[in-house]
Amino acid sequence: MHNSTNIVKSAKCGILPLLSIIIRNACPTPAMRLSTNTRYAIRIIFELHLANAPVPLASLSEQTNISQKTVENIHAILKQNGITEAIIGAHGGIRLCKPLSDISLCKMIDLFDDGVRFVVCFGNKSNDCPRQHICETRSVWKTVSDKISDVLEGVSLESILEQYRQEMRQEHEKQIVIRCINRKGDITP
Numbered sequence: 001m002h003n004s005t006n007i008v009k010s011a012k013c014g015i016l017p018l019l020s021i022i023i024r025n026a027c028p029t030p031a032m033r034l035s036t037n038t039r040y041a042i043r044i045i046f047e048l049h050l051a052n053a054p055v056p057l058a059s060l061s062e063q064t065n066i067s068q069k070t071v072e073n074i075h076a077i078l079k080q081n082g083i084t085e086a087i088i089g090a091h092g093g094i095r096l097c098k099p100l101s102d103i104s105l106c107k108m109i110d111l112f113d114d115g116v117r118f119v120v121c122f123g124n125k126s127n128d129c130p131r132q133h134i135c136e137t138r139s140v141w142k143t144v145s146d147k148i149s150d151v152l153e154g155v156s157l158e159s160i161l162e163q164y165r166q167e168m169r170q171e172h173e174k175q176i177v178i179r180c181i182n183r184k185g186d187i188t189p
Contacts, residue, residue, distance in 0.1 A: 034109065034113060035112055035113050037070075037073075037074060037112040037113075038108050038109060038111075038112040038113050040064070040066050040070060040071075040074055041074045041077070041078060041108055041111070041112055042108055042157065042160075043064050043066065044060060044064055044066065044071060044074055044075070044078075044094075045078070045083065045084075045096060045100070045103065045157060046100075046157070046161060047060060047063050047064050048060070048084065048094060048095065048096040049096055049100055049157075049161070053091075053093075053095070054087040054091065054092050054093035054094060054095040055093045055094055055095075056092070056093040056094075057071055057072065057075075057093065057094060059093070060093070060094060071094075074112075075094055077111055077112070078111075081107075081111060082097055082098065083096070083097060083098055083103060084096055084097055085097050099158070100156060100157040100158035100161060101156050101157075101158040102156070103156060103157045103158075104152065104153050104154070104155060104156055104157075105152045105153075105155040105156070105157070105160065106149050106152035106153040106155070107153075108157075109152060115145075115149070116145045116148045116149045116152065117145065
């Protein structure tokens with residue numbers, strides 16, 4: 001069995017050896033998962049970005065397939081954090097206030113998921129784990145969570161949307177090649 005000194009030494013060798021040691025020796029179960037509200041919030045932000053104009057709440061709900069109540073709740077949090085705003089009037093609705101490049105995946109996780117929690121017993125909210133003061137791996141969980149947060153801070157919603165678009169272009173190109181393979185005279189790469 002590894003003691004905490006060996007775990008910290010392993011961290012210097014890279015994240016994969018560290019994770020294998022942690023998973024073998026840890027009591028808590030991994031809990032890194034995005035909540036539905038985080039995924040919905042990102043979907044709403046993308047829809048507002050594509051609209052490039054205020055979108056009525058009912059329309060936004062229909063376009064994203066998210067209930068109006070949930071859209072309202074998510075908008076309230078996004079509005080408090082300066083990401084969206086409500087425009088009142090005949091052509092009003094919810095509007096995006098920031099460019100996608102200024103909104104990080106880490107920010108979304110902080111707003112809707114209590115930050116990055118690599119394990120159940122570690123996160124931004126209070127920890128009621130009875131072992132928290134004697135846990136041999138607590139500092140490692142913090143290190144891993146901080147490193148994951150740093151990576152996610154560098155992932156903007158703009159880069160996510162751009163990656164999606166690039167994957168769709170590649171998929172579309174594959175479909176075109178597949179359709180052309182069986183025709184006489186077509187040259188395929």
